[in-house]
Structure formats: C-alpha cells, structure tokens
Amino acid sequence: MTSDTAAAERRRARPYDDADLSSLAFWSSTAAEREKTFAALRAERPVSWHRPVEMQMFEDPNDQGFWAVTTHAGLVEVTKRNEDFLSGQGIVFESLPQELLDTAQGFIAMDPPRHTKVRRLLTAAFTPRQIRRITEQIHENAKRIVDDLAPKGEADFVTECASLMPMHNICDMMGVPDSVRLEVANESRYAGGWNDPELMGDDPVLPRLFQAMMYLHEVCGEMITARRAEPTDDLISGLVHAEVDGEKLSDEEIKSFFGLLTVAGNDTTRQSTSHAMQGLSEFPDQRAWLMADFENRIKGAVEEFVRWASPIMTFRRTAARDCELQGQSITEGDKVILFYQSANWDEKVFDNPSRFDLGRDPNPHVSFGGGGIHHCLGNQLARQQIAAIFNELLHRLPDIEVSGEPVYGVSTFFHTVNHLPVQYTPVT
C-alpha cells in the first residue's frame, strides 16, 4: 500500500497532458468540438493525466487531477476491473461533499459486497420480463404525450415531449403521485445540472443542490410512511418491505435509491430522445430508411439513438491500489474518468462514427456502460420508452422536424439539451 503522502507526491510529479478536458470552456462547447480533442487523445494518448476540472463544487485542496480514459477498449477494461477501480468514493468528476455522496448517489456509488445484494433487490423491478409487463403502460404514456402535442403545430421538444416520457414511466414504476411528478422531475435536474447557468440562475450551487435533494427525500419519505402502513405493488413499497441480510433497508437508504432512480431515470432518457429527434432531422435519409420498415428497424435504430446521444458523458472511478492501465502506472487514490462519448466515437470499433447510421450492426456502444457491475439498471426500460415515443411521434406527426437551434446545457456529466424547437402540421 502506498502512503497518502507518497501517493500525493507521485501525482504532483506527473506532468499534465496538453489537451484541455478540464476547463469550463471545453464543457461549454459542443459534442463535435469536444470530439476533436477526444480523437487526438484516442489516437496518441488513450490514458492521459489532466489538471483538476475547473468547475469544482467546493475548493478541494486534495484534488490533484484525473486520468482520462478515452478509448472503447480502455473504458470497457476499467469498467470490468471493479476491484481495482472503485465507485464508492464518488462517480462524478468533481469532488463532492461526503454528505451529498451519502444521500444522493445510492447504490451506483457502492462497491461489492453491499452493491451485489442491493442491486439484486432492485433488479427484480427492471428485468426484461418486468419491462415487457409494463409495455402497455409505456405505450399509453407515449400516446398521452403525443395527444397533447398533436394540435399545437410547434413545441419545445424537450419540455413538452422528451422530458415527459421518462417522468411518467419512472414515476409509474416507483408509485409517485401525478400531483408532484413535474416538480420531482424538475428538482432531479439539479443533480447533474449544477454547472448549467440556465438551470442555476443566481442560486448558489451547494444550497440549491441540498434543497433539491431535500425535496426528493421529502416526497419519498411520505411514500415510505404510506407504503409501510399499506403495501402497494410499486417499487417503493417493494423496498420498504424488502430485506437485505435479514435486515430491512433504512429510510435513508430508500430515499437515496429514490434520488438515484429519479435522476438516472429522468435525465438520461430525456437527453437520448432529444438528441435522437435532432439526428432524425439532420439525416433525412436515415429517417426515410427507418420509416420504410419501422417495425423491424426501430430496435436497432434505438441502439444508434443512444450511441449518438451518449446521454452520460463521464463516470468516475477511484483506484483501489497501485496498478497498471493500458501502459500507465496508476497510483492508489487516483481519479479515473471514463469518457463515454469518446468511446462511442472510437474509430477502431465504429465505422464512420460521426454518421448517424440507424442500421449500424453490430453496435457495441457503451451508453449503458462497458459491461460491468454498474451496468445501467434501466436499460430495458429506456429502450422500450424510446421506441414507444418515436413510434407515436413519427407515425402521427410524420413531418415533425427540428425548426431552430437547440440550446445545450453545461455539464460534465449529462449531455444536456435544454430546448429544441420543433414544427409539424397540427393534427386535431
């Protein structure tokens, strides 16, 4: 084991890479701009050491920088080496206060053996079989959203469509009442949106984040009390009555899972749906190809939608020990950041990666993860929802198209689209 001071000394001695992955300017640019930097790193320096990210939530004197893993192979390797690269010390780039880590990141920031048991508990609600069971409900939600959209003729696709689909479905699964859904979805945006000037306005970051978490926990707390008194068939009720190692989960743990599922369930599918709408407008030939045999082509198309969107741009691991990674010597305690967009554009794996190719096969994108123990729990749910909403949209509003410039959010985490104007012939 390396002592803390020796490890810090080793980090200090390491020169920073010239490529900029750390500045606010880099994260405020577009995916196409960022890809230029990623392409150079993938080609020459697939695991590179960088200065700490500029937009810290608080001043952390111990943050000395991070390793950037930009290739597909590197990302998959780190993902699978979960004993060398841990999640328990945080899953985002920036250093977070421990209190926020504990309350907000749920089991995504857990390591085995606890992760194993908790994951199994939650898995039951997300199996392919379970998702098939709620297919009807997912289609109903898609229909309801397009019913509201149809007569308008123009809309903000993000707020009036893409964000509503996951909101209803994840809330249906967890049992969140209709009356608070919009606010739950809105508050959940702060978890990944603290760098976004549009979302934050003049609010100070940490207090606003805590306020959002408090709200989510309060909603969940009321649900826990109600389910404890009277069990229902939703996920929160399942967690209230479940046991791990003969013990019930604590209210704090359930609230933490609720926070995680709300954030992960809303933001990811919203981004993928928005980016896909944009891709379909930008590549009319691909849209025509999809519509020529929608039934048989949508499944593969959804895979390309989520590759194209890369809704989560980064996840972090922390080195558990001194070890080697793709030729670099990693020191215990080093932050290792996985770049999903870069891996999804790796020309060693994807032919012509900047083409939106709905027939791409195989399509081993890493948008749901690189195949490790934290692989996206909601991947089946996400796939079903995206297929369902585009089934309604593209058949009922056949000329729907992006009609103005998208407004992107600023984040190191979610690939956020805040607004996306669309137009179509109204249908009443």
Place this chain on the structure above:
Amino acid sequence: MRIVHNDKVCSSIGMCESLAPEFFEIGDDGALHVLNHEFDESQRDLIQQAVDACPTSALSIEE
C-alpha cells in the same frame, strides 16, 4: 456440457439474459435462474459469450 452458476457472487446484472434469453432469466425475486443447464456444441459460442460477459464471473462451463 453444463452451465455452472455461482449464486454467491451473481449480482443479477442480466448481461447473460440479454445474450441468451433461452438459457438465462432474472426472476421476479431478482435472482438469476438458469433455465436450461445443458447445452450442445452448436450453442457453445453463445454460452461462452454469456460466460465472458458476466461482470462478476458468476458463470462457468463444466465440460
């Protein structure tokens, strides 16, 4: 040839089910069920893929 499943390390991630749903299924209890332990030579590649894809090395093949 037989599929061996180590329930103690399995996290029910479901990579095996996504590759070979006719052999693997996560049940309503959140546990992985091997639907069919026996397989023949023609299915070997598929099963090997499922074994290799398991993030917790919970699957193996017994000759």
